[in-house]
Amino acid sequence: MSEAMLEIDDLSRNFTKKLDLAERLAQKMGANIREEVVHAVDGVSLKIAKGGVVGLVGESGCGKSTLGRMIAGILPPSSGRIVYKGISLTDMDIAEAKRAALEIQMIFQDPFASLNPRMRVVDIIGEAPVAHGFAKPSEIHEYVCDVMQRVGLDPEYRRRYPHQFSGGQRQRIGIARALAVKPEFLVCDEAIAALDVSIQAQVINLFMDLREDLDLTYLFISHDLSVVEHISDRVVIMYLGRVVEIASTDALFEKPNHPYAQALLNEVPRVDQRGRDYKPVEGEIPSPLDPPGGCHFHPRCPHAMDRCRAERPVLREIAPERWSACHLNDGT
């Protein structure tokens, strides 16, 4: 693997639900009430190489969006380090931190909620480049036209408001806004989940073209395994705040190692499978408020042993460039 552009080391993020007045009083009186803590991201370590596309997959509540937000700098981590180009985000001086914040941009899921409805497209895309000195205020229209063309939007529409665009076009505006500050690393959080199939294909192609033209690195967060399979080089699978498997896309789809990865891959509906017999994974996704002890997946795992209930499996390298967190791998 080439040099790591971004390295995450034992990163965690907790959310605490504070007690309200009545609950604090009840606690004082001796009731058994405690603050509830969600370990949204629980000791995650991973590396993203320059120019790579890493797909981050998991079901709701697995912490994939929280991880993306921490990398994009929107959410401070509770503990652990994010190292960007060799420097930890917390150790950077102001100039370095500003540069990193510009170079790591985020694209959001909902193209309706992530654009200010009262701003014209030219201002949505042009605001940041002017503020950060990429373009002079007098050249803003020219600059925005350039970016719009790059993402396949007609520059003629730059004076319009977001509501005058379709969902796919709005997502392009969101992408243009991120590209306007010349980023090197894009965090795409379910960036195509809200789009129709034919529009989804257009945006996936756009992401792949941009990667080639601008030498971008992506963290592509999605619940949709077939999209991730199509676009990424490496895949990270999370379950309830922890990484369960990291592998190259080929290796993973050929032979998933972790039982959860196997179950997930098994469940993906595929166009080439007809009249299949569904054999679903048993059980629900447990509440992240009260995850099962040991390995989080053990209540749903067909191979669960006593050890899985007691001991958290560590993520270790089971083959070159391939990690999995499962006790079954220790048996060999």
Added chain:
Amino acid sequence: MTGTPATLDVRDLKTHFFTKAGVARAVDGVSFSVAKGEVVGLVGESGSGKTVTGFSIIGLVDPPGRVVSGEVLFKGENLLALGNDGMRKLRGNRIAMIFQDPMMTLNPVLRVDTQMVETIKAHDPGVSKRDALLRARDALGQVGIPAPDERLRSYPHQFSGGMRQRVAIAIALLNKPDLIIADEPTTALDVTIQGQILYEAQKLCRETGTSMIWITHDLAVVAGLADKICVMYGGRIVEQGAISDVLDHPVHPYTRGLLGSVPGHNTRGQRLYQIPGMAPSLMNLPEGCAFQARCPKADTACKTEPAITEPVPGRAIRCFHPHLDRSEEVGT
């Protein structure tokens, strides 16, 4: 279709919405049939008219929408001539519907048992409450809800999303309907939970001979579940036939484009085929074929409306230029 009468036979159904801005032809001449125990997938992108088709069959189209013409023959009886009272007797009894959002179907302030007993008594007033409760419990067990006796006394908010959808399916099952219309029932669910719901649906059709119309935008889900597929575009079914025929040898340019744009079905990392442009507004569909503006094969013939033809046995399509050469690749 010959032989035994179909459970449902929709003939030239037209549902239009008469709004101030003009007439939206949401469903415009849809014909298809569902045999006993058959699962028909109704596939299309947003605004293709698939949901309105489902609503028209079960008689839930609200003004300004109106079924303008056509016939919906349910076991030989025309539902459109039945009137409100007649439909009320059928709905939830012989024909049931499952919606995308189970919170829409479940009343949040009533316990699940109350809602289920109500459904049974509405169609069979003679049943004692005890028997009704027993039937409700059996229905919950049938869709794989653990401890159905206790869960009967729960409120909808005490269930997770997947469980709630199971309750909605259980209610649809209560009166052992002949036909279930499922409108995107797994779209809001996680992959492993979606697998569980598909498993229950499949088991149900196989065991009880219930027919099903599965409305979705997800070709992959339909591929695994359905026997027959109808692809909708601009209010019309552009292609229908047996699932394997249509998915392996799509004939209509839209179906071909759609299949070409599905990631996971196509070679990893390659550009997906993208259908140019976007879906036309139902308010001003072009004269003739609705797909002409985005179709690579469109010519002057497409300015007139294509009739339904059967170029291959068992397939019905609306196109002047079907791809009948099987050697060509999808998406070209």
